[in-house]
Amino acid sequence: MTQASNLFPAAEAGFRTIRPRTRVKRSRVSRWYRRHERAVLGATGVIAFFLLWQVGAWVGVIDPFFFSSPLAVIAAGIGDVQTSVFWADTKVSFFELLIGSVLSLALAVPLGIVIGWYQRLTYAFDPWLNFFNALPRIAMLPLVILWVGLGVEMKIFIVFLGGFFSIIMPTVEGVRTVDRQFLDVARSFRASQRLLLTSIVVPATIPFIVTGIRLAVGRMLIGVIVAELFAQTEGLGVMIARAEAAMRSDQMMFGILIFTIAGILTTEAVGILERYFQRWRPSSEEVEEGM
Amino acid sequence: MIDQSLALSARGVRMEYRDRSTHQGFVALESLDLDIRQGEFVSIVGPSGCGKTTFIKIVNGLLQATAGEIQLRKIGKGREDAMVFQDASLFPWYTLVDNVSYGLVCSGVKRKEARERSVPFIKLVGLDGFADKYPYELSGGMQQRANLARALAVDPSLLLMDEPFAALDSQTRELMQAELLRIWNEAQKTVLFITHQIDEAVYLSDRVIVMSARPGRVLADIRIEIPRPRSLDVKRTTEFVRYEEQIWRLIAKQIPAAQSGSEA
Numbered sequence: 044m045t046q047a048s049n050l051f052p053a054a055e056a057g058f059r060t061i062r063p064r065t066r067v068k069r070s071r072v073s074r075w076y077r078r079h080e081r082a083v084l085g086a087t088g089v090i091a092f093f094l095l096w097q098v099g100a101w102v103g104v105i106d107p108f109f110f111s112s113p114l115a116v117i118a119a120g121i122g123d124v125q126t127s128v129f130w131a132d133t134k135v136s137f138f139e140l141l142i143g144s145v146l147s148l149a150l151a152v153p154l155g156i157v158i159g160w161y162q163r164l165t166y167a168f169d170p171w172l173n174f175f176n177a178l179p180r181i182a183m184l185p186l187v188i189l190w191v192g193l194g195v196e197m198k199i200f201i202v203f204l205g206g207f208f209s210i211i212m213p214t215v216e217g218v219r220t221v222d223r224q225f226l227d228v229a230r231s232f233r234a235s236q237r238l239l240l241t242s243i244v245v246p247a248t249i250p251f252i253v254t255g256i257r258l259a260v261g262r263m264l265i266g267v268i269v270a271e272l273f274a275q276t277e278g279l280g281v282m283i284a285r286a287e288a289a290m291r292s293d294q295m296m297f298g299i300l301i302f303t304i305a306g307i308l309t310t311e312a313v314g315i316l317e318r319y320f321q322r323w324r325p326s327s328e329e330v331e332e333g334m
Numbered sequence: 335m336i337d338q339s340l341a342l343s344a345r346g347v348r349m350e351y352r353d354r355s356t357h358q359g360f361v362a363l364e365s366l367d368l369d370i371r372q373g374e375f376v377s378i379v380g381p382s383g384c385g386k387t388t389f390i391k392i393v394n395g396l397l398q399a400t401a402g403e404i405q406l407r408k409i410g411k412g413r414e415d416a417m418v419f420q421d422a423s424l425f426p427w428y429t430l431v432d433n434v435s436y437g438l439v440c441s442g443v444k445r446k447e448a449r450e451r452s453v454p455f456i457k458l459v460g461l462d463g464f465a466d467k468y469p470y471e472l473s474g475g476m477q478q479r480a481n482l483a484r485a486l487a488v489d490p491s492l493l494l495m496d497e498p499f500a501a502l503d504s505q506t507r508e509l510m511q512a513e514l515l516r517i518w519n520e521a522q523k524t525v526l527f528i529t530h531q532i533d534e535a536v537y538l539s540d541r542v543i544v545m546s547a548r549p550g551r552v553l554a555d556i557r558i559e560i561p562r563p564r565s566l567d568v569k570r571t572t573e574f575v576r577y578e579e580q581i582w583r584l585i586a587k588q589i590p591a592a593q594s595g596s597e598a
Contacts, residue, residue, distance in 0.1 A: 232440035246427040323427040
């Protein structure tokens with residue numbers, strides 16, 4: 044009795060009242076802001092950056108020789124798009140990207156599925172996949188030039204190397220981690236090997252393939268620009284290099300901007316692809332609701 | 335020559351596993367004999383790890399026994415057997431109708447025809463109007479209904495059910511048991527049902543097979559003489575409770591033995 048009261052000394056009697064949340068009436072502007080807070084703050088951040096950059100260039104805090112200014116970059120861009128060289132360079136770069144990515148996707152996905160499906164093939168290819176994935180592919184550039192020269196083929200090959208291994212690695216992983224219980228269902232109903240692949244392995248692996256494509260987009264862009272800078276034949280990378288030779292930071296930045304836009308657009312496209320192939324998954328909002 | 339009225343006849347089914355790392359073998363099933371008559375509802379209960387799931391997987395062909403023989407009778411055009419899995423195991427990338435018709439597609443039916451043929455089974459399990467939903471949009475009970483419809487759609491002579499209600503909450507489970515009896519009555523199938531829930535086995539079955547702890551053998555074969563149709567209220571009758579107690583006593587004796595072996 045005495046021990047217990049030491050541990051739990053008699054409390055003074057009393058109540059604490061817990062009240063419901065009082066609702067504050069908000070103005071229309073405030074409600075609109077709260078709904079779009081993310082977009083508003085994001086836009087503010089971007090605009091503030093460009094504004095500071097521009098004003099800094101005007102005032103002289105930022106040296107336009109090295110850093111140009113937003114308006115100068117826009118002006119350079121307007122100048123560039125009126126030249127036929129710009130369009131020729133753009134066409135070459137995008138052609139290289141397109142062919143390289145289509146080739147890497149067309150080869151990496153089926154090969155990855157086959158290698159992942161047969162355990163013996165996985166064992167046999169695993170060291171090589173890991174080797175090439177770890178290898179900084181840009182280091183192979185001189186070697187690739189030795190093999191196929193300085194032309195478009197070389198750049199396509201570099202893009203392909205970046206894409207292929209980024210996609211095949213997760214594809215193999217995806218096939219290997221297919222849920223056993225689904226395979227049991229298929230075997231239980233005596234599904235053919237072909238049906239096993241089309242009804243289970245491929246759909247289960249698609250999220251992994253998309254992850255690979257996401258990774259590949261960045262690496263392929265790096266591949267094309269580095270290959271062009273290195274080879275100095277044609278393409279947007281060469282345009283940037285020419286601008287460098289002319290000490291035109293505004294033109295260099297415009298070239299970089301084009302690559303950035305290409306990166307953003309392809310990432311968006313991958314996102315659309317992802318949503319299409321994964322409509323059988325609850326969207327993130329639905330998951331949150333469920334929890 | 336086996337009895338023509340039998341749907342399944344198992345003789346001396348034995349299953350030995352070999353642990354890959356230690357190379358030690360252990361016997362999951364020791365000489366199991368079992369006959370199931372056509373149209374019968376038979377449950378197997380037993381302590382966990384007694385090999386009941388192993389047995390049903392051998393019947394289904396997912397596992398191959400070490401010894402023994404199983405005869406499955408095929409009636410009509412459908413398949414000999416089809417499995418209702420413990421986890422609903424619906425493909426998340428297929429809609430309900432594509433999941434239900436999967437077994438038909440596996441037997442070579444064209445996808446469009448398979449979809450049409452699975453419609454009455456979707457109706458039978460009470461999922462009318464959900465045909466185009468994806469599994470994540472269905473509750474656990476609804477997923478199990480779809481799991482059942484998928485097996486029924488291939489018109490199996492023997493329906494194999496591997497603890498299909500184990501993952502459901504107790505209220506849904508009771509409901510599904512009553513539903514299963516209704517569907518069984520309508521579909522006129524022979525059922526082999528695996529469960530660790532004694533009341534479930536007694537409520538559903540014509541016969542309850544009690545298995546021993548590993549290595550699994552048939553310990554008792556109890557005929558449940560409760561008249562059908564059975565409503566869920568039957569579970570509160572003294573007759574029902576007596577069956578439960580009888581089976582529980584048989585299993586309880588097995589539990590220390592089941593615990594001394596490593597969990598399968």
